[in-house]
Amino acid sequence: MQKTTLPVAGLLIASATLAAAETPGLTIYTYDSFVPDWGPGPAIAAGFEESCGCEVEFVAAGDGASLLSRLLLEGPQSEADIVVGLDTNLIARARESGLIAPHGVEADFDLPIAWDDPDFLPYDWGYFAFVADAGTEAPADFQALAESDLSVVIQDPRSSTPGLGLLMWVKAAHGADAPAIWEGLADNILTVTPGWSEAYGLFLEGEADAVLSYTTSPAYHLIAEEDASKVAWAFDEGHYMQVEVAAMVAGTDTPDLARDFLAYLVSDPAQSVLPTTNWMYPAVTPEAGLPEGFETLIAPERALLFSAEEALSIRDAALEEWRTALSQ
Amino acid sequence: MSLRAPGLTAAAFILVLLFGTLAAVALRAEPGAGLAPADWAALRFTVSQALVSAGLSVALAVPVARALARRSFPGRGLLVTLLGAPFLLPVIVAIVGLLAVFGRNGLLSLVLGWVGLPPVQIYGFHGVVLAHVFFNLPLATRMILQGWLSIPAERFRLAASLGAPIGAILERPMLRQAVPGAFLVIFLICLTSFAVALTLGGGPRATTVELAIYQALRFEFDLGHAARLGLVQVALTAVAAALVWRIAVPDAMGAGLDRVVPRWDGSRGVDAAWIGLAALFLLVPLGAIGVRGAAGLADVPASIWPAALRSVSVALVSTALTMALALALVLRGGRLAFFAGVLPLAASALVVGTGLFIVVRPFVNPTVLALPVTALVNALLALPFAVRVLAPAHERAEAGFGRLADSLALTGTARLRLVLLPRMRRALGFGAGLAAALSMGDLGVIALFAGTGGETLPLAMFRLMGSYRMAAAAGTGLILVALSLALFWAFDRGGRVDARA
Numbered sequence: 089m090q091k092t093t094l095p096v097a098g099l100l101i102a103s104a105t106l107a108a109a110e111t112p113g114l115t116i117y118t119y120d121s122f123v124p125d126w127g128p129g130p131a132i133a134a135g136f137e138e139s140c141g142c143e144v145e146f147v148a149a150g151d152g153a154s155l156l157s158r159l160l161l162e163g164p165q166s167e168a169d170i171v172v173g174l175d176t177n178l179i180a181r182a183r184e185s186g187l188i189a190p191h192g193v194e195a196d197f198d199l200p201i202a203w204d205d206p207d208f209l210p211y212d213w214g215y216f217a218f219v220a221d222a223g224t225e226a227p228a229d230f231q232a233l234a235e236s237d238l239s240v241v242i243q244d245p246r247s248s249t250p251g252l253g254l255l256m257w258v259k260a261a262h263g264a265d266a267p268a269i270w271e272g273l274a275d276n277i278l279t280v281t282p283g284w285s286e287a288y289g290l291f292l293e294g295e296a297d298a299v300l301s302y303t304t305s306p307a308y309h310l311i312a313e314e315d316a317s318k319v320a321w322a323f324d325e326g327h328y329m330q331v332e333v334a335a336m337v338a339g340t341d342t343p344d345l346a347r348d349f350l351a352y353l354v355s356d357p358a359q360s361v362l363p364t365t366n367w368m369y370p371a372v373t374p375e376a377g378l379p380e381g382f383e384t385l386i387a388p389e390r391a392l393l394f395s396a397e398e399a400l401s402i403r404d405a406a407l408e409e410w411r412t413a414l415s416q
Numbered sequence: 417m418s419l420r421a422p423g424l425t426a427a428a429f430i431l432v433l434l435f436g437t438l439a440a441v442a443l444r445a446e447p448g449a450g451l452a453p454a455d456w457a458a459l460r461f462t463v464s465q466a467l468v469s470a471g472l473s474v475a476l477a478v479p480v481a482r483a484l485a486r487r488s489f490p491g492r493g494l495l496v497t498l499l500g501a502p503f504l505l506p507v508i509v510a511i512v513g514l515l516a517v518f519g520r521n522g523l524l525s526l527v528l529g530w531v532g533l534p535p536v537q538i539y540g541f542h543g544v545v546l547a548h549v550f551f552n553l554p555l556a557t558r559m560i561l562q563g564w565l566s567i568p569a570e571r572f573r574l575a576a577s578l579g580a581p582i583g584a585i586l587e588r589p590m591l592r593q594a595v596p597g598a599f600l601v602i603f604l605i606c607l608t609s610f611a612v613a614l615t616l617g618g619g620p621r622a623t624t625v626e627l628a629i630y631q632a633l634r635f636e637f638d639l640g641h642a643a644r645l646g647l648v649q650v651a652l653t654a655v656a657a658a659l660v661w662r663i664a665v666p667d668a669m670g671a672g673l674d675r676v677v678p679r680w681d682g683s684r685g686v687d688a689a690w691i692g693l694a695a696l697f698l699l700v701p702l703g704a705i706g707v708r709g710a711a712g713l714a715d716v717p718a719s720i721w722p723a724a725l726r727s728v729s730v731a732l733v734s735t736a737l738t739m740a741l742a743l744a745l746v747l748r749g750g751r752l753a754f755f756a757g758v759l760p761l762a763a764s765a766l767v768v769g770t771g772l773f774i775v776v777r778p779f780v781n782p783t784v785l786a787l788p789v790t791a792l793v794n795a796l797l798a799l800p801f802a803v804r805v806l807a808p809a810h811e812r813a814e815a816g817f818g819r820l821a822d823s824l825a826l827t828g829t830a831r832l833r834l835v836l837l838p839r840m841r842r843a844l845g846f847g848a849g850l851a852a853a854l855s856m857g858d859l860g861v862i863a864l865f866a867g868t869g870g871e872t873l874p875l876a877m878f879r880l881m882g883s884y885r886m887a888a889a890a891g892t893g894l895i896l897v898a899l900s901l902a903l904f905w906a907f908d909r910g911g912r913v914d915a916r917a
Contacts, residue, residue: 121879121882121883123879124717124880124883125717126717126883127883147783150634151882153635154634156637157633160637161773161777167781181637244620244627246627246630246635247630247635252635277618278618279539279615279617279618279619280615280618280619282610282611282614282615285881285882286508286511286611286615286881288881288884288886289508289512289881289886289889290515293512293515293516293519294519294520294521295519295520305884312884367884411454411620414620415619415620415621
């Protein structure tokens, strides 16, 4: 057996070294949905390679949380020059590790909140929201949802980024009353899935009235499938944000190239790729504006977001409240 | 060369891989100790759902296997092959299939609606058990059917001509040998379940130990906590395995001429009902997967074909490895081989993967090793199934022909080639089929090592789902299921030629 696998591995190593010798390489760790042909990765890499005289290699490592755990596992010897795809819930942990270096890139962000972080550069963002069929009666806030007979699918905050987002959303909107909100929601929550994909799949199968996703999700159905039947519920409390960030790895051997890439990531060509590939709002609105269809999305009046440090400090207690309320 | 010698190497290899990776994770951890109250709750839920799921799967499998063993009808061979399917389905595909029947908009709710009843509520403890029975009933049926087919036809004839009770003298001893093993394997599979339990369990009540490991590794990066939970799983497995080791007794019957004749005992109607119900329970969800998948085939991107090729190659490599290890263990026999053959079931793919990652990283870029490591871990995870299938067949071959072989001084590879392997052919085929198909469907560690490209079919499917492309994912799921079944069928066919369908 080993006889058959080892030469294959050897061959792969050889070809990888060969490629590396010709042009400088930039290794970017990111999450799964960034890299496929229909994701933002290929277009952004191609755009950057036109001017950098380098070769961009993506390493896809599951979702944002696995991305961070891979980086932490590898420590200072990591191959990564850049990470793309952490969010505000993961930033504090990443910063604490000392593996991230300041990026020094300036950009004029169009975020609903002020952003001033020397280490982490936002490239896109969105609001969490419940997504439902247009015909379903929409509750106006968490309280109304709890009092209704509507069923929702959510993700587990212990294994999924959106799940953690919802936990923070309820906490940010209701503070000390969060446990009561969760108890009220308990009978509306059809089930809790390990990740976003399973939950969204269940919703599309018609298992539940709504699913926790993003305000931008209806744009996918509208633009990619020409299906206008999905809407996001606007909640009066405001919506919690997810800000996706990129960062330069401190141990990179090509810091200049890494900075160039980060600058490219928030430049117009890269930003215009994101809305219809990553289905999020670009961090810097492109000159040509947002793609047609995005104007139909709900625009929450209040944007909720804990700072990275707050998010880390309240996470364990919020998780325990969630678990207790839903375990009864 | 003694046939028992390679078994020691195989057992050592497996145990080093299992405990070495666990140790690698633990050594990277910051000091800490103990389990949180939430861990204990997860442990209780994990064990109770696994007990109920395994008990129900095996209890239902006995009548179904008996009916299949003694009836022949058109399509029996196909049905026996399809029995392999649910077990081999990627979790999320299986859940979608189950929901097509038991979900809010499922067939069952539709039928209930016609008579004015509310839709079925699948989410909860019973939903977890239902899904686990769906996955494991076919496996239990196949394992027990294997036992039935191993009772020589001559014995049934003899018993009938003597008017002896078949149940008491032939079937019960066989069941006593086959059932504990089947129960153990299924109990352990359910023990490490995570996505099924969480998705259908309806909330954090349905937290399993495996989910807690996932959380510790991925969200908290608390390697010590993950390693402790991994040890809990291994301990649970060891206890369960020790119990089974005491219960299961080798059967003492002699061998026959490897032929199966149709039987005349038992009620035709009852057998037909068992087969019909089992087929309905298993095939309707499979049909739903087929229909949905077929609709999505047009959306499947071309990039999944190289992924399919990669998956098949990984499956073939890991099957060869599994079968070599399993055969070595089985030929050795004894306690060490038994435990080495069971413990991998307790292995959390995530812990083994993380451990391997830590171990290989100083020497080579893990991305390069994504496929070899996937093949290795898949081989490890499939090993217990192959061992469970091969062990009884080997015992019977030795019991029936061992003395004859001894008297002819047949030892070493000649004994293996001339005496044992031909008698174990059916089991070898079934075991290899299981290993191949399991390796196809397993997401396991590839996600941890994967870089750009190099993705396998399950990973490709998962990535499609992550980008809203549910239809394309369903199509990919169908291709995955079809390829898994084809591999399973190809290997298993060799084993079933004399099952006299």
